[in-house]
Amino acid sequence: MLFHQGAPALGEGTLRTGQGLAALRAAAADCLSPAGQLQVATALEITEALETRLHAVRHELLDAARHLAGAKVLAARLYGVGPVTALAMTCWLAGEGRFSSSRQAVRFAGPGRHRLVLGPQGPARAAVPAGTAGAALGGL
Numbered sequence: 001m002l003f004h005q006g007a008p009a010l011g012e013g014t015l016r017t018g019q020g021l022a023a024l025r026a027a028a029a030d031c032l033s034p035a036g037q038l039q040v041a042t043a044l045e046i047t048e049a050l051e052t053r054l055h056a057v058r059h060e061l062l063d064a065a066r067h068l069a070g071a072k073v074l075a076a077r078l079y080g081v082g083p084v085t086a087l088a089m090t091c092w093l094a095g096e097g098r099f100s101s102s103r104q105a106v107r108f109a110g111p112g113r114h115r116l117v118l119g120p121q122g123p124a125r126a127a128v129p130a131g132t133a134g135a136a137l138g139g140l
Contacts (some may be wrong), residue, residue: 015047061087070094 010027014020021044028040065071065083068090075086092098099105 058084 028037061084065087070090071086074089075081075083
C-alpha cells in the first residue's frame with residue numbers, strides 16, 4: 001500500500017516500536033489517499049486488538065501450565081521445553097480418546113522403565129526410578 005502510493009520505505013521492525021508506529025501513521029497521513037489512510041488505520045486497530053487478546057491468552061496458558069502437574073513435570077525434566085510447550089504436550093498426551101487404557105499409554109511411552117532425555121548432546125535414554133513423577137507419566 002505505502003509503496004504503491006509513493007510513501008517512503010519504513011524498514012523492518014517498524015511495527016514493533018511506538019516510534020515506528022508513529023512514523024507509519026505520519027507516512028500514511030502525508031502520502032496516502034483517504035482510502036489508503038483508512039486501510040492503514042484499520043490494519044493498526046486490528047493488530048492492536050489481536051496483540052491485546054494474544055497477551056491475555058498467553059497469560060491464561062501460563063497460569064494453566066503452572067497449576068497442571070503433568071506440565072510442570074515435563075517443563076522441569078525436558079531440556080528446552082517451556083511451560084506453554086509442556087502444557088501442549090500434556091494436553092495432547094492426555095486428550096480424550098487418545099488412549100483407551102493405561103496399558104496403551106505405557107506402550108506409547110516406549111519399552112521398559114526408561115525415558116528419552118533431550119540435551120545439548122542429543123537424545124539419550126535414562127532410567128526412571130519407580131514411584132517418581134516420570135514413571136507416573138509412563139516413562140516420559
